[in-house]
Amino acid sequence: MAVTTHRALPAEIAEIQHRMEEIAASYGLDFFETIFEMLDYEELSMFAAYGGFPIRYPHWRFGAEYDELLKSYSYGLSKIYEMVINTDPCYAYLLSANAIGDQKLVIAHVYGHCDFFKNNAWFAPTNRKMLDQMANHAARVNRYIDRYGYEPVERFIDACLSIDNLIDPYSPHIQRKATPKHERSEAKNSKDSTDEEQRGKGRFRAKEYMESFINPPDVLEREQRLAEEKKESQAATSSFPEKPQRDVLQFLLDHAPLEQWQHDVLAIIRDEAYYFAPQGQTKIMNEGWASYWHSTIMTRHGLTDAEVIDYADHHSGTMAMSPQRLNPYKIGIELFRDIEERWNKGKFGDEWENCDNMEEKKNWDKELGLGRDKIFEVRQVHNDLTFIDTFLNAEFCRRHKMFAFAYNDRSGDYEIASREFDEIKKQLLTSLTNHGRPFIYVIDGNHRNRGELYLKHEYQGIELKQDYANATLANLQQLWRRPVHLETVIDDELSAISYDGHTHSVSRIDR
Numbered sequence: 001m002a003v004t005t006h007r008a009l010p011a012e013i014a015e016i017q018h019r020m021e022e023i024a025a026s027y028g029l030d031f032f033e034t035i036f037e038m039l040d041y042e043e044l045s046m047f048a049a050y051g052g053f054p055i056r057y058p059h060w061r062f063g064a065e066y067d068e069l070l071k072s073y074s075y076g077l078s079k080i081y082e083m084v085i086n087t088d089p090c091y092a093y094l095l096s097a098n099a100i101g102d103q104k105l106v107i108a109h110v111y112g113h114c115d116f117f118k119n120n121a122w123f124a125p126t127n128r129k130m131l132d133q134m135a136n137h138a139a140r141v142n143r144y145i146d147r148y149g150y151e152p153v154e155r156f157i158d159a160c161l162s163i164d165n166l167i168d169p170y171s172p173h174i175q176r177k178a179t180p181k182h183e184r185s186e187a188k189n190s191k192d193s194t195d196e197e198q199r200g201k202g203r204f205r206a207k208e209y210m211e212s213f214i215n216p217p218d219v220l221e222r223e224q225r226l227a228e229e230k231k232e233s234q235a236a237t238s239s240f241p242e243k244p245q246r247d248v249l250q251f252l253l254d255h256a257p258l259e260q261w262q263h264d265v266l267a268i269i270r271d272e273a274y275y276f277a278p279q280g281q282t283k284i285m286n287e288g289w290a291s292y293w294h295s296t297i298m299t300r301h302g303l304t305d306a307e308v309i310d311y312a313d314h315h316s317g318t319m320a321m322s323p324q325r326l327n328p329y330k331i332g333i334e335l336f337r338d339i340e341e342r343w344n345k346g347k348f349g350d351e352w353e354n355c356d357n358m359e360e361k362k363n364w365d366k367e368l369g370l371g372r373d374k375i376f377e378v379r380q381v382h383n384d385l386t387f388i389d390t391f392l393n394a395e396f397c398r399r400h401k402m403f404a405f406a407y408n409d410r411s412g413d414y415e416i417a418s419r420e421f422d423e424i425k426k427q428l429l430t431s432l433t434n435h436g437r438p439f440i441y442v443i444d445g446n447h448r449n450r451g452e453l454y455l456k457h458e459y460q461g462i463e464l465k466q467d468y469a470n471a472t473l474a475n476l477q478q479l480w481r482r483p484v485h486l487e488t489v490i491d492d493e494l495s496a497i498s499y500d501g502h503t504h505s506v507s508r509i510d511r
Contacts, residue, residue: 009036
């Protein structure tokens with residue numbers, strides 16, 4: 001269990017936090033206890049590189065991200081204003097160099113995030129004690145480094161991280177079978193056990209300091225080998241899984257011939273991937289919700305006359321839209337405001353939809369006052385995909401000058417491809433579906449009865465980048481230790497990319 005120490009905030013900032021917390025609560029925001037800490041930019045960059053956590057397992061990518069963040073700040077290219085993590089209590093970090101007006105804005109923004117973390121359904125299954133869990137992960141990886149050496153562990157982590165998006169982000173919300181009562185009781189009474197202990201086959205639950213005595217590594221490795229031999233025997237006579245499996249990492253944990261330490265490291269990568277998944281699923285909503293509330297609180301309660309100009313400058317800079325990219329802050333806040341206005345004025349339902357009098361629609365106001373209740377409801381049940389699909393409309397796109405873009409091979413630039421609402425919405429929903437990443441499923445773990453791994457890419461009109469696919473297959477083969485195959489579409493033809501541990505090959509599939 002990690003021991004976290006907290007630095008006391010300066011008295012002026014502590015007073016601001018107390019006031020902002022009271023204001024946020026008065027609007028109905030509901031959040032876990034929120035602990036703020038003041039950091040300089042080097043410390044803030046380190047925490048940002050670690051995904052907001054003070055400690056992570058050792059890996060070169062964290063150092064690379066830290067170096068990039070620090071240089072970007074030094075050259076005046078970017079600046080981190082706030083950072084908050086989804087835990088109970090919530091932890092948020094303030095930049096010590098910020099002016100008082102910025103600190104107010106950040107604190108108000110953080111309370112919006114904390115309310116969203118606590119109440120949005122897509123965050124409900126996440127581990128709220130991830131601060132301790134991250135420290136636990138770091139300790140376990142460090143033990144493996146001490147035992148097996150830094151380079152073998154780092155190379156294995158590299159391979160795992162290259163496929164850490166091959167999970168099923170919806171699976172935490174699906175209960176496929178009932179949990180036996182005795183297992184629920186054991187889980188409730190074993191909160192100090194690690195996920196490794198709860199998942200490991202042949203393991204007994206144990207406190208961390210007793211782990212090596214109760215679960216001797218040599219015994220576990222022997223049982224692991226016996227289990228793998230049994231799996232191989234079963235695989236020789238049948239095809240598995242019974243139906244396509246989207247959680248590739250779980251399939252590897254269940255069936256790949258991994259050593260005990262490799263199994264545990266892959267489980268760590270998978271746990272952290274599932275922890276961060278809801279943030280990717282709700283980026284627009286989360287940032288929009290936090291921006292809505294910092295805007296509301298600051299303009300009504302938080303600003304002095306001397307701070308208005310700086311606030312307007314910083315807020316408008318955050319909300320600025322670029323032709324090259326979607327700004328989640330801007331889309332999120334404007335869509336929440338649009339929903340609030342529509343439900344306040346009654347611009348919804350059959351009567352509104354069936355009205356074809358443009359002048360009547362322009363002046364439509366039923367004075368229902370349902371807007372605030374509606375946006376709280378939306379905040380609770382939606383993710384970005386359903387948020388955009390349900391509430392984005394043609395009028396909103398026209399008002400905010402939204403277009404569909406496409407890449408022009410001849411000019412090398414992105415250009416406006418369509419101003420039609422259906423095309424705009426389709427492109428936006430496509431980019432949000434699985435975060436714009438390809439859908440990959442495990443089809444067969446015993447392909448051609450040779451123990452080879454067969455995957456399928458669900459083709460949706462966009463071909464895979466073949467260099468990325470080749471690198472991913474090489475890393476998958478490192479874990480599976482047998483040839484791996486990926487069915488996909490190349491040049492409009494159904495094909496299979498294969499890697500046998502030495503060379504890549506492409507073959508056409510005739511069906």
